[in-house]
Amino acid sequence: MEYRHELKYVVTAARLALLESRIRGLIPLDVHAGEAGMYQIRSLYFDDYYNSGYVENEIGTDPREKFRVRIYNGDRGRISLELKSKEHGMTKKQSCLLTEEQCQTLMAGQLLSMNPEDPPVLKKLNLLMRTRLLKPKVIVEYDRVPYAEPLGNTRITLDQNMASSDEIHRFLEPQIRRRPIMGTGQHILEVKYDEFLPDYIYRNLQLNSLRQTAFSKYYLCRRYTLKGSR
Numbered sequence: 001m002e003y004r005h006e007l008k009y010v011v012t013a014a015r016l017a018l019l020e021s022r023i024r025g026l027i028p029l030d031v032h033a034g035e036a037g038m039y040q041i042r043s044l045y046f047d048d049y050y051n052s053g054y055v056e057n058e059i060g061t062d063p064r065e066k067f068r069v070r071i072y073n074g075d076r077g078r079i080s081l082e083l084k085s086k087e088h089g090m091t092k093k094q095s096c097l098l099t100e101e102q103c104q105t106l107m108a109g110q111l112l113s114m115n116p117e118d119p120p121v122l123k124k125l126n127l128l129m130r131t132r133l134l135k136p137k138v139i140v141e142y143d144r145v146p147y148a149e150p151l152g153n154t155r156i157t158l159d160q161n162m163a164s165s166d167e168i169h170r171f172l173e174p175q176i177r178r179r180p181i182m183g184t185g186q187h188i189l190e191v192k193y194d195e196f197l198p199d200y201i202y203r204n205l206q207l208n209s210l211r212q213t214a215f216s217k218y219y220l221c222r223r224y225t226l227k228g229s230r
Contacts, residue, residue, distance in 0.1 A: 003090035004153070007191040009210040016158055016187045023147055023156055030146035030155070032072075044069040044107065044171050045140060045218045046125070049133040057219040063087035064083045066218060067125050067134065069103060074174050076201045079103045083121045091192075094121045100172070107171050109135045139165040140179055140221045142188075146153030152193040154201060159188040181220050188217070 009020065022212040029037055046067040047053040056064040065085040072078065079102075096119035098106070105112055106125075116124055128134045142162040148155050163178035170176045182188075191197065191207065 002194070003085075003087065003092045005089070005191075005193050005197070006086075006091045007207070008213050008215075009189040009191075009207070010065050010182075010213050011187055011210060013160075013185040013187060015210075016160070016189065019189060019205055020145065020158055023201070026053050026200065026204060027147040027149045027154070027156060030148040040073050040141065040143050042071050042074070042139060042141045042171070043217075044136050044168065045138055045222070046129075046134045047137045047222070048128070048135075051137075051222075052132075054219060054222050057214075060214065061208060065126075066216075068218070069106060069136075069171070070099065071172070074172075076100050076172055079172075081106075081125065083124065086159055096121050098122075103172065107136055107168055136168045136171075137166060138218070138222050138225055139171055139176065139178070140217050141165065141176075142217070149198065149201065152196050153199050154191070154198060156201070156205070157190045157192075159217075162188065162217060162220070164224060166225055168195065179224065181208050181224065188213075193205040 032194055033039060045053075053064070053066045055061075063086060067081060068082050068084070070080050070082055077226065079098045079100065080095050081098050085092045085094075101114055108121075109129075111129055112122070112126055114123065140162070141164070143157045145158040145160075147157070148154060162181050164181055165176045165178040167176045189210070191201075191205070
């Protein structure tokens with residue numbers, strides 16, 4: 001997959017509702033949204049001994065990358081390992097599927113047994129766990145309403161109820177203790193596209209009037225964990 005544009009905005013609940021009412025008639029819901037029109041995302045993020053991923057996001061290091069394990073709607077039947085890279089404001093994602101046993105091993109911060117047929121992203125994670133002491137650090141969870149437009153390969157996602165948890169050992173359990181991260185009534189709008197963002201989407205979202213943020217969800221959630229440990 002080539003690099004894509006990815007824009008993030010912090011919006012109020014009222015603004016999010018207004019944006020959804022505008023976009024609903026223009027772009028169809030993603031086919032994976034299901035009958036509820038949304039799905040829950042839970043990710044387990046990794047960082048090294050020095051918390052380099054956190055620090056690099058804070059100071060805006062370019063390029064940078066981070067690993068995460070992700071599940072949707074608590075489904076243990078589909079667990080994915082993802083490597084997300086960012087360069088010059090654009091992002092690229094590489095991924096592979098994990099077995100539940102592999103996920104449990106990674107949750108414990110242990111190296112996986114490797115073989116030559118493993119996907120490159122899995123080999124790289126294993127190497128960095130060995131050489132840079134990468135470990136799982138925090139769980140990030142939120143509800144997503146996704147819209148998808150083939151033109152420009154555009155995705156508009158409305159992310160609500162973002163929360164974090166340090167109960168890494170319970171990552172695959174249906175319910176975990178979590179703490180809200182955003183301020184009251186604050187949510188995240190994400191706009192992703194390839195070469196261009198269709199003009200009619202830009203106009204209806206009125207992106208020029210929104211507050212863009214460079215901080216990742218991992219950074220926002222990990223910040224509370226680090227502050228609490230000082």
